[in-house]
Amino acid sequence: MKETKVYIAGHRGMVGAAVLEIFKSNGYSNIVTKSSSELDLRNQQAVRDFMSEEQPDVIVLAAARVGGILVNDQNPYPFLYDNLLIQSNVINAAHENNVDQLIFLGSSCIYPKHAKQPIKEDYLLTGSLEPTNQWYAVAKITGIKLCEALNRQYGRNYVSLMPTNLYGPRDNFDLKSSHVVPAMIRKFHEAAENGHTPVKLWGTGKPKREFLHVQDMAEAILFAVENEIKGDIYNVGTGKDISIKELAYLIQKIIGHRGEIIWDTSKPDGTPRKLLDVSKLHSLGWKHSKELQDGLMETYRWFLQNINQLKEIKL
Ligand SMILES: NC(=O)C1=CN([C@@H]2O[C@H](COP(=O)(O)OP(=O)(O)OC[C@H]3O[C@@H](n4cnc5c(N)ncnc54)[C@H](OP(=O)(O)O)[C@@H]3O)[C@@H](O)[C@H]2O)C=CC1
Numbered sequence: 478m479k480e481t482k483v484y485i486a487g488h489r490g491m492v493g494a495a496v497l498e499i500f501k502s503n504g505y506s507n508i509v510t511k512s513s514s515e516l517d518l519r520n521q522q523a524v525r526d527f528m529s530e531e532q533p534d535v536i537v538l539a540a541a542r543v544g545g546i547l548v549n550d551q552n553p554y555p556f557l558y559d560n561l562l563i564q565s566n567v568i569n570a571a572h573e574n575n576v577d578q579l580i581f582l583g584s585s586c587i588y589p590k591h592a593k594q595p596i597k598e599d600y601l602l603t604g605s606l607e608p609t610n611q612w613y614a615v616a617k618i619t620g621i622k623l624c625e626a627l628n629r630q631y632g633r634n635y636v637s638l639m640p641t642n643l644y645g646p647r648d649n650f651d652l653k654s655s656h657v658v659p660a661m662i663r664k665f666h667e668a669a670e671n672g673h674t675p676v677k678l679w680g681t682g683k684p685k686r687e688f689l690h691v692q693d694m695a696e697a698i699l700f701a702v703e704n705e706i707k708g709d710i711y712n713v714g715t716g717k718d719i720s721i722k723e724l725a726y727l728i729q730k731i732i733g734h735r736g737e738i739i740w741d742t743s744k745p746d747g748t749p750r751k752l753l754d755v756s757k758l759h760s761l762g763w764k765h766s767k768e769l770q771d772g773l774m775e776t777y778r779w780f781l782q783n784i785n786q787l788k789e790i791k792l
Pocket residue numbers: 486487488489490491492493511512513514516517518519538539540541542543563582583584585640641642643644647648649656
C-alpha cells in the first residue's frame with residue numbers, strides 16, 4: 478500500500494473517476510475526495526479550510542466546468558468565472574499548505590486557433606484563440622500560469638497536463654452540453670432504435686480532432702505523479718487525428734445505424750485542427766495504449782449498460 482495522501486478534485490467526473498480507479502488499483506489507499514455539493518471549490522474559504530485540515534501530499538485537479546463547443550460558446554461567463562475560481566482556490570491553497578505536487582488539467586484549446594500542426598507546448602500565447610471556447614481557454618491559460626509562477630518563484634512542482642479531446646465511460650451524454658463523441662453515440666443509437674431515422678450533426682464535418690481514451694489520460698496522470706515529472710506543460714494525446722466526418726462514419730458503423738447523416742451548418746465548426754505534438758511526454762516514457770476504434774466500441778458498450786442513469790450538467 479502507498480501512503481502518499483492524494484486529493485482528487487472532481488472524482489465524480491469522467492476524468493476524476495478514472496483517476497480514482499487507477500490510483501486505487503495501483504495501491505494508493507490514502508485518497509481524499511469531495512463532491513461539489515460537499516465542497517464547492519468556488520468558495521475560497523471552504524477550500525482553504527479543507528486543505529489545511531487534510532494536508533494532502535499530491536493533488537490531481539480534475540474539477541472544472543467542462544462542455545462541448547456549443548455550451549462553451551453560449552455560456553462565456555460561467556466557463557470563465559467558475560474555472561478561474563476553482564483552479565485559483567485549489568492551486569493557492571495547495572501552495573499555502575506546502576503541497577508538494579499538483580497536476581493541473583488544461584486543454585488543447587488553449588493553443589492559438591491557427592497554430593502550426595502538430596502543436597508544441599511552446600506555441601502557447603503565440604496567436605489568437607478560437608472564439609467558441611476562448612473564455613474557457615483564457616481560464617485554463619491562467620491556471621497554467623499560476624502553476625508556472627509558483628514553480629518559478631517558490632520552486633514548486635505544479636505540472637500542467639494539456640489533454641486533447643477526451644472520451645470514454647462516464648462521459649456527459651446530454652446533447653446540449655456534450656462533446657462530439659458522446660453526442661454521436663447517443664444520436665446514432667437513438668436513430669437506429671427509431672428505425673434508422675436521419676442523424677443531424679453539427680458544422681461541416683471538415684474539422685479534425687484528436688481523441689484520447691480517458692483511461693489513457695488517467696494513466697498519464699499516474700505516470701506524472703509517480704515519476705515526479707518536472708516542467709510546466711506537457712501535451713497529452715495520441716498524436717493522430719481524424720475528421721469529424723470520418724468519426725461520424727466510424728461511430729455509425731459501430732452502432733449499426735443505416736440512415737442518412739445531415740450536417741447542420743448553422744452550428745459552429747470551431748478550430749479547424751488541433752493535433753498535439755506529444756513528443757515531450759513520450760520522451761519521458763508515457764504513451765497511450767487504446768486505439769480509437771477499440772475505445773469507441775468500449776464506450777458504446779458502457780453507454781448501453783448505463784443508458785438509464787446518464788448524467789446531465791446544469792448551467
Ligand atoms: N472532457 C474532455 O474532453 C476534456 C477535459 N479536460 C479537462 O479535464 C478535467 C476533467 O474533465 P471531465 O472529467 O471531462 O469533466 P466532468 O464534467 O466529467 O467532471 C468535472 C468535475 O468537476 C467537478 N466540479 C465542477 N464544478 C465544481 C465546483 N464548483 N466545486 C467542486 N467540484 C466541481 C464536478 O463535481 P461533481 O460531480 O461533484 O458535481 C465534476 O465531477 C477538466 O479540468 C477539463 O477541463 C481537458 C481536455 C478535454
